């Protein structure tokens with residue numbers, strides 16, 4: 280297969296982690312005989328410094344014509360005092376809007392070697408493997424009218440039937456190919472928007488008779504998420520609740536640096552780790568590249584339809600963690616190392632036969 284992938288390294292640790300993920304994609308291409316071309320473009324603070332715009336028109340144009348976009352992270356203290364439209368994060372929001380992305384997928388999996396790295400007890404997090412699907416383009420963050428005065432401020436939480444339908448379909452499709460359980464999280468006892476959300480989710484459910492559907496209120500679900508995380512398979516929710524719940528769920532895995540994400544819906548998907556630019560460790564070869572490498576695996580699966588290749592890359596990460604390798608953010612790692620060297624170990628572990636032992640490292 281031939282594919283053109285746009286790479287947006289961004290700021291802070293972004294360039295360090297995307298470098299490793301691109302090298303992994305190249306290794307996958309070599310192993311399976313694909314032809315990937317990588318084109319780098321500016322976003323975030325790096326783009327503000329270079330051309331005064333956190334999302335230059337050329338970057339958006341390149342992304343629109345690509346098979347997929349791989350992003351590192353944006354932001355940092357250097358740009359914190361810039362006006363809102365000159366801030367790195369506004370570049371990312373505009374990119375998501377410009378690509379029409381409405382479904383944000385965040386898998387949260389607790390690796391057996393890292394059960395002790397989570398602040399939640401190992402016997403609770405053991406076996407956790409869920410997919411959070413967050414609506415990304417509607418709701419409170421985009422609702423109009425919005426208004427601020429020193430005495431009163433207003434935000435609005437609108438959802439249309441169509442906006443709920445399309446993200447629900449993404450979640451049900453995922454559930455169909457996983458453990459066939461879906462929980463839809465809302466606040467239907469208080470919010471009209473949530474009542475509509477519930478109604479539409481039930482309508483979509485009719486087309487997926489094999490998927491067991493549950494509805495939960497966001498407050499009690501927030502407790503269940505840390506009390507019994509392994510009960511959940513696909514979690515579907517709106518923008519604001521998804522923002523909060525997906526960060527809460529991230530804690531279960533042990534480090535922000537491990538977790539990938541995919542934003543889908545338009546013609547081109549965006550794949551990025553969930554962490555930010557980590558300015559405190561940037562440029563020191565300390566960042567964990569696994570979140571970005573697993574985002575590259577999601578890119579293979581969701582943007583290019585290369586399921587076997589995605590599984591091979593995920594298996595390489597699994598075996599690397601299992602053998603005790605990891606960056607210093609992982610408490611369970613018995614072979615701590617830097618960003619580049621961890622990336623190299625993962626590539627060395629890449630094989631079409633994922634059950635083969637990892638060369639040159641001790642099994643645990």
Ligand code: NAD
Pocket residue numbers: 292296351352353354355356368371535536537551553554555556557558559560565566567568570606608
């Ligand atoms: P952050 O995710 O950058 O960092 C939080 C903590 O996690 C830090 O201690 C950091 O060192 C650690 N960390 C993050 N990624 C890591 C990795 N790969 N390996 C090891 N440790 C890692 O969040 P923050 O400090 O709140 O934000 C820093 C900047 O990033 C801000 O400018 C913020 O706006 C931006 N940000 C960007 C994104 C994005 O690009 N999608 C997301 C969140 C925050």
